[in-house]
Amino acid sequence: MKTVFKRTPTLKDCPTHYCPGCGHGIAHRLVAEIIDELGIRSRTIGIAPVGCAVLAYDYLDVDMIEVPHGRPPAVATGMKRTNPDKIIFSYQGDGDLAAIGTAEIIHAAHRGEQITVIFINNAVFGMTGGQMAPTTVLGQVTATTPKGRNRTGEGYPLQISELLAALPGAIYLERCSLHNPAQISKTKKAIKHAFELQIEGAEGLALVEVLSPCPTYWRMTPVKAMEWIEKEMTKVFPLGRLKDVAGE
Amino acid sequence: MCGNEALAEAAIIAGLDAYFGYPITPQNEIPAYMSRRMPEEGRVFVQSESELAAINMVFGASATGKRAMTSSSSPGISLMQEGLSYLAGAELPAVVVNVMRGGPGLGNIAPSQADYFQATRGGGHGDYRTITLAPASVQEMADCMPLAFDLADQYRMTVIVLADGILGQMMEPIVLDKKKRRKLPAKDWALTGATGREQNIVRSLWLGETALENHNYKLQAKYENIQKNEVLCEQYEVDDAEIVVVAYGIAARIVRPAVNKARQAGIKAGWIRPITLWPFPTEQISRAADQMRIFLTVEMSNGQMVEDVKLAVAGKAAVLLYGRPGGGVPTVDEILERIKQLTLPAKR
């Protein structure tokens, strides 16, 4: 029998703790596949956030660290500056990167740190029980916006990738989604490119924002969640390449 | 060389790989010096966007096995407490220099010793300790750096160098020591890329029934070991003393002439200077307290170390405080006066 699909070695052979329909499992697999395809496992160091992906080191078989909430870009700076030959990536959620860690991501990009950032945007705080994230869309009901997010007092959803695009130190920014196989394939290409830039020594920060489903805290079935990304989330967070200095 | 510069050069000699920091008075000579010297040595200097980022850059560099440090002054050290707690949980070595200034709040930039509790009690959340070294001269600002890095690496924890504005700014002649001190264990836990070995994980999250409790017992055993083996303390004329003045850092230097003058005035006075504030020289002070006598702590705060002295004395003798908070610096005459007040009436 011919093997047409198998687990990539850097993805550990174990069940994850993620909810049914969660996007983290897909994103983890993409990262693992890319690390194996690029042959960089032995020189890659990953940074797990505080959030649902805090246990990413249980699933990704590379050297990994778990760090304070929001600080992965600062930790990555410390690692990359002292180990320019290593490939450093951070894997961060929207609470981690777009709320508590806004200063760290902006300044890492501002300094042009040569790191790869995978930013999982699911428009909600998952780990703590579905509270409003900076990326929560208007009208979205969460544990802390029981009447739906209201722009008065709660603000508009924060478009972090667009913010970062203004910084010369951010050299590659792309927003992708996991809502169907074609988009997943695009996401993989984007993340791979973000790693390749670092391998090539491109002078700046590469970030891929990934719209990812959270059926549990969106209070939807997994299928409905995928549809909601396509219909609602992409309206606020349009997909596509925001910036690619090398490709321009 | 001022104290801040001496400390910076000594850190470089001690093998510092990376310095991360954010400006704050009165320690600005350290980042300025590092920004010039570290690139000269082909090493890393980054001016971070905040103290929060600085300590996390240290966290990252240290996790890869590099020698990393940051420096700041009181308000900046407060911001770093999150990182210090994580460093303790993840058992990563780090050296943090606090050139203390007056507080609370923005306070002032005058020399102070009001961060004693913060340094010796862990400072951040959770059950942990940080080794705390208290230099008292420009020479010691330099000499404590190789020791700080060795202790940090040996015990995989943070070492705080607790100085103050005077020590940072003053100049004295010094000799820089280039010899390595300790034999250290290999950093086989470091994140260097999983080549020919299983993945290494650095973390402070311990889920599962008793995982965190057991991790804490392990930390505690380490701390007990340090308390047993790493206490540094200096004492003078304690054996026959009726009054023992306890002070650390710059305050200890102001105490010396006061005690000498008291001796000249016929008062049996001596002093004890803790050099490690944690581990605290509990045994040395307890032994001194076995003869009936008075302890006077002199601190540039409203009394913080005095609590450790009381714990060590355990009711065997009187423990009193002469403290000057908010950037006040006690003078030799003030201390002498206090010694006289405490001892002369007792002779009547």
Added chain:
Amino acid sequence: MSWVTKYEMQDTRNEFYEEVVIAGFGGQGVMLAGKLLAHTAMKRGLEVTYMPSYGAEVRGGTANCMVIIAKNKIASPLVSRPDSLIIMNKASLSKFASRLKAGGLLIFNSSLIDGEPQLPDTIEILAVPADDIALELGNLKAANMVALGAYLQKRGLFGSDAAADSLVDILAKRHHRTLPVNTKALHRGAEYVVSRS
């Protein structure tokens, strides 16, 4: 532990022990004068400490530094009762004059301070027109060196030559073109004292 500095009975005053405060306003070079004094003494095998006032209080306000020179190790680097005072402006005179030890020495910049300060008889007072002498040399900024030269001559710790030799160590490279005028200023300060005695 071997790395701990050993101090002796340093403050018994049986041995040589000189505490100096140099004070003026920001820009008068009081820090430089203090550093030069401490560095020169160090090169001559004496123990020294140098403690500057620092931070915001210096900018635009008064600046001062404390220098201690001694035969034995120095314990406290802080000076509360100086043996000698070098005062460059009026504000510093009112701040520090009363702290002088009995039998102490006051050198003040008479170019900026009118009249003789009222101090106890035991105190030796020396008026030095430091700014005027520096202006004669073509650089007002050298007034600090004039005052320091006068102090060295008066106290006799070491000559103004020794201080002049140390200037190269203390002055930042970008200021090395001022070495000649600073050297001259040190000597002129010393000569002024000789001419008045």
